Amino acid sequence: MRALHFMKIDYMLTRKQMYFMPVFFVLAWVMGTGVSEGAMSLLVVCSYTLFVASIFSTAPFGYCVGKNRGFLLLLPATVKERVAGRFLYGLSFVGLLGVLCGILWGVYAMLGYELPLWTVALGLCELAVGILLMALEFLFFYLFGEGKENWQHLSNIVRIAPGMAMFFSMCYFVEEIDGIQGTMAVSMGIDPKVFAGKFMQVGVTAIVAALLLTAVAAAVCARVIEKRDYA
Amino acid sequence: MELLEVKNLSKHYKSFDLKNISFALPKGYIMGYVGANGSGKTTTLNLITGMLKCTEGEVYIDGLSCGEDMRAYKEKIGYVGDESYFPEHYKIRHIRSVLKDFYPTFSTDRFNGFIRKWKLPEKKPVKDFSRGMKVMLMFASVLARDTKLLVLDEATNGLDPVMRTEVLKLLQEYVMDGEKSVIFSTHILSDLENIADYIYFIHGGRTVLYDAKDELIENFLLVKGESAKIPPALKRELIGVEENAYGFEAVLPSDKAELLGNAFLFEKPTIDQIVIHYIKSREEQ
Numbered sequence: 001m002r003a004l005h006f007m008k009i010d011y012m013l014t015r016k017q018m019y020f021m022p023v024f025f026v027l028a029w030v031m032g033t034g035v036s037e038g039a040m041s042l043l044v045v046c047s048y049t050l051f052v053a054s055i056f057s058t059a060p061f062g063y064c065v066g067k068n069r070g071f072l073l074l075l076p077a078t079v080k081e082r083v084a085g086r087f088l089y090g091l092s093f094v095g096l097l098g099v100l101c102g103i104l105w106g107v108y109a110m111l112g113y114e115l116p117l118w119t120v121a122l123g124l125c126e127l128a129v130g131i132l133l134m135a136l137e138f139l140f141f142y143l144f145g146e147g148k149e150n151w152q153h154l155s156n157i158v159r160i161a162p163g164m165a166m167f168f169s170m171c172y173f174v175e176e177i178d179g180i181q182g183t184m185a186v187s188m189g190i191d192p193k194v195f196a197g198k199f200m201q202v203g204v205t206a207i208v209a210a211l212l213l214t215a216v217a218a219a220v221c222a223r224v225i226e227k228r229d230y231a
Numbered sequence: 232m233e234l235l236e237v238k239n240l241s242k243h244y245k246s247f248d249l250k251n252i253s254f255a256l257p258k259g260y261i262m263g264y265v266g267a268n269g270s271g272k273t274t275t276l277n278l279i280t281g282m283l284k285c286t287e288g289e290v291y292i293d294g295l296s297c298g299e300d301m302r303a304y305k306e307k308i309g310y311v312g313d314e315s316y317f318p319e320h321y322k323i324r325h326i327r328s329v330l331k332d333f334y335p336t337f338s339t340d341r342f343n344g345f346i347r348k349w350k351l352p353e354k355k356p357v358k359d360f361s362r363g364m365k366v367m368l369m370f371a372s373v374l375a376r377d378t379k380l381l382v383l384d385e386a387t388n389g390l391d392p393v394m395r396t397e398v399l400k401l402l403q404e405y406v407m408d409g410e411k412s413v414i415f416s417t418h419i420l421s422d423l424e425n426i427a428d429y430i431y432f433i434h435g436g437r438t439v440l441y442d443a444k445d446e447l448i449e450n451f452l453l454v455k456g457e458s459a460k461i462p463p464a465l466k467r468e469l470i471g472v473e474e475n476a477y478g479f480e481a482v483l484p485s486d487k488a489e490l491l492g493n494a495f496l497f498e499k500p501t502i503d504q505i506v507i508h509y510i511k512s513r514e515e516q
Contacts, residue, residue: 005332012325013318063318070316073282075333076305229283 002077006085007092009072010060017056024052025100039119042108046101046123047170050130053097054163057090057134061141061155083142083222090134091214098127117200124203126170131210133162135217142221233291234258234412235279235380240288242274249274249436252288256429259409261402263423263444263502264416266433267510272416275433276384279414280310293379306334309373313385315365317372319358323351326372334376342375363394370401381405381413387422395419399426420503432506434513444502451482451505456495465490471508471515482508 011018032045064072072082101123109115140158235256242249249271256262266272277283279290281297281304289296297304310316317326323346330337346353349367357365366386373381381402387395402413403426417423423430423444430447432440440447454469458479461469468490469481482500483491491497500508 002333005329008332009329012328013320016320063320070282070310070312071318071329074280074305074308074310074316075329076302077333078301 002081003084003088006072006077006082007088010086010089013063014056014059017059021052021056021097025049025097028052029104038108038113039115042101042105042115043119043122043126044167044170045104046098046126047167049097049101050094050126050133051163051167053094053130054133054137054166055159057093058137058141058155058159060086060089079226080222083218083225087135087138087214087218087221090138091131091211094127094130094134098130101127117197118195121199121203124200125206126166128203128206128210129166130163131207131214133166135210135214136162139217139221143224232258234293235262235414236289236291237275237279238289238291240275240278240290241286242271242278242283243286247271247274247436249278252433252438254429254431254441256412256414258412259406260428261406261413261415261426262429262431263420263427264414264431264433265420265423265502265506266416266439270433271436272433273384274436276310276382276414276416279380280308280382281305306336306376307379308382309376309378309380310382311366311369311373311384311386313388315357315360315369317357317365317368320356322356323353323368326357326368330372330376336377338375342371345371345374362389363391366390366394366398370398374401374405379411381411381415383413383415383417385417386415387417387419395422402426420501420506424502427502430502432509434510439509439513440505447502447505448499450485451500452485452488452491452497453480453500453504454483454491454495454497455480460494462490471511473508473511480508 028045028048031048032041032043035041035044075082105115105120105123137158141155233255235254237252237254240249240252247269252271252275254262264272264275274283278285278288279292281301292304292307295304295307327339327342330342331339345351345367349364349371351364351368351371352360357368360368369386383402387398390398399422402415405411406413415423415427427444430440430442430444431438442450456478458472458474461472461479465483465487466472468487469483472479472481482505483497488497
């Protein structure tokens with residue numbers, strides 16, 4: 001329960017950035033439709049949205065430096081609860097933007113766009129990568145920079161670079177992917193529909209694996225922070 | 232009955248050691264924790280609040296240590312620092328909401344009462360508060376719930392005299408029921424003169440003096456006179472001799488008063504004077 005309260009603290013800390021999320025989402029849609037169309041544009045929208053999520057999910061670390069950390073440290077809770085709260089914030093933030101992408105997917109389906117199953121699976125894989133990026137960034141922030149005030153440049157690189165790589169890769173390969181998946185199905189001698197089903201399994205497995213790795217990262221962070229001063 | 236027990240508390244840093252700090256503070260009393268900058272006051276208070284981990288030693292609040300039950304331990308503490316620890320973008324409603332979530336004894340009515348009484352601005356973020364407002368907000372946040380121990384780390388520094396008087400009055404009201412205590416570090420030793428029952432004086436991470444305030448004042452004399460007239464036997468016993476154009480000033484343990492003879496003036500010192508002369512003597516060593 002206290003972990004949820006810590007999550008709430010982080011949402012209150014970063015409340016101003018939440019107002020900009022719809023703007024980023026519209027921007028993502030504009031970029032997606034600019035690069036491609038239909039299901040393929042949705043993949044670009046997802047990658048941009050998750051790029052944004054990977055940047056903004058780490059925002060609470062920036063608010064809790066120096067004297068401001070005292071507030072969290074004095075609250076009657078364990079280190080595990082505090083770290084779990086921060087990870088829940090990150091996970092729910094990425095998840096929330098993932099849900100927005102899902103809704104857009106639904107809107108496209110209702111408008112009659114053809115949305116092959118394998119693109120949905122690829123969207124799930126993108127979400128898994130988004131979750132994983134968030135977990136790795138949190139791991140980095142907790143292990144190397146929690147509470148530090150003078151490492152702005154490095155922290156910006158850590159926040160931006162991985163998500164940016166994911167986004168630009170998707171923009172670059174978006175037109176190739178369709179052909180690649182068809183070629184792969186043919187070369188493996190599998191019916192494209194069956195292949196898409198297998199791909200869907202990979203997508204779900206990727207999400208589960210990302211969640212498990214996030215839990216491991218949270219446990220590692222809690223263990224390390226417990227040994228520190230100002231824990 | 233002791234409310235706060237500190238036993239052989241030590242903290243090791245590369246450039247500083249806090250060594251074997253031990254004291255006990257009974258329920259219903261106020262302790263002044265004094266020392267020069269860098270003497271280890273904040274380190275000790277941070278060890279008591281559980282923000283720092285001690286290298287050795289133990290702290291008990293009402294018989295409970297941090298290791299036994301961290302939540303219950305922290306619920307017993309109210310901390311007011313020299314700077315606001317609230318996130319700067321928070322407004323009062325955010326702070327109220329967090330305190331309500333985490334402290335079962337938090338009273339919204341009591342909190343709102345303090346906010347109204349001290350005219351703290353509800354709509355502004357904490358970063359736009361004056362220093363006095365920030366201190367009073369910290370006090371509102373700790374006095375609106377049931378705590379056992381107030382830990383104040385130079386909380387009155389930089390406050391105007393009216394506000395400082397208000398804070399000192401609050402502290403006296405806080406301990407009035409005989410169930411709670413206050414540990415209070417400050418540079419403004421006249422504040423301690425007014426409200427402290429015990430004084431703990433620390434220098435270079437080591438205990439220098441620890442006693443009831445009245446005992447401490449009784450145990451020393453402030454001596455003044457001509458430097459040239461100080462006999463060697465007295466010189467050895469004087470603490471922190473400060474020479475000026477008119478002679479010298481130092482403190483002397485009261486039990487050595489017979490060494491004074493008729494050549495010197497002496498009077499009861501203030502806490503301020505005892506501390507200043509002790510710091511001087513330690514620095515000379």
